[in-house]
C-alpha cells in the first residue's frame with residue numbers, strides 16, 4: 001500500500017462561537033492512500049463539504065491535524081498553504097468558478113498564472129491538457145459560451161494543469177444531465193486509474209459513490225462508517 005497522501009488526525013472544524021458553536025466536523029480520523037478513490041457520503045448538512053475543505057487546506061481545523069505527504073500543515077502560513085494547494089491539489093466543484101469574458105485557455109491556465117509560470121509555457125501546457133480532454137478546438141472560445149459538460153471538462157483541465165496528486169470533486173456531476181454526468185465521471189475515474197491521481201469525491205449520488213474504492217459516511221460531523229476497511233490503493237504513477 002502507498003503512503004497516505006492526506007491524513008486527518010482527530011480533525012474538528014466548527015462554525016460560530018460560544019453556545020452557538022457547531023462542530024461541522026468532529027474528531028475525524030481518516031487516511032487517504034496515494035492513488036485511491038474515496039467517496040465522502042452522508043445526508044445534507046452532515047459535514048461532507050466542510051471535511052473536504054479541511055482536507056484540501058481550504059479551511060483550517062480548530063483542533064487536530066491535517067498531514068499532506070506526511071507533513072503537518074497546521075504551522076504553515078497562508079501563503080505556504082496556498083502554494084501546497086496549488087502544487088498538489090486540483091478542484092472540480094459543482095459550480096464551475098469560471099472567469100466570464102475570458103477564453104477557455106485563459107481559464108485553464110489560471111493555476112499556472114498564479115504560480116508565476118511564463119506565458120509561453122502556460123500556453124504549451126494549457127493546449128496539451130485541452131487536447132487530452134478533447135477540447136483543443138475550444139481554446140479560444142469564451143468560457144461562458146460552453147455547454148455544461150464542456151464547462152466541467154474545462155474545470156477538469158484546470159484541475160489537471162498542475163499535475164496534481166489529488167483531485168477533490170464536490171458534487172462534480174450535480175449540474176449536469178445524466179449522460180453528460182457519466183462522461184465527466186468517466187474522465188475522473190480514468191485519471192484515477194490511468195494516472196494514479198487520488199480522487200476524493202463528495203456526492204449524494206450512490207452510483208458515483210459505488211464507483212469509488214472506499215466510502216466514508218459522515219453523520220453530524222462524525223465519521224461513522226468507512227468501507228471497505230482496507231484501502232484499495234493503486235501504485236502512484238506520478
Ligand SMILES: Nc1ncnc2c1ncn2[C@@H]1O[C@H](COP(=O)(O)OP(=O)(O)OP(=O)(O)O)[C@@H](O)[C@H]1O
Pocket residue numbers: 015016022024042043044045046047048049050051
Ligand atoms: N460558513 C458556514 N457558517 C456557518 N455554518 C456553516 C457554514 N458552512 C457550513 N455550515 C454548517 O455546517 C454543517 C455542515 O455543512 P456542510 O456544508 O459541510 O454539509 P454537507 O454535508 O456538505 O451538506 P450538503 O450535502 O447539503 O452540501 C451544516 O449544519 C451547515 O449549516
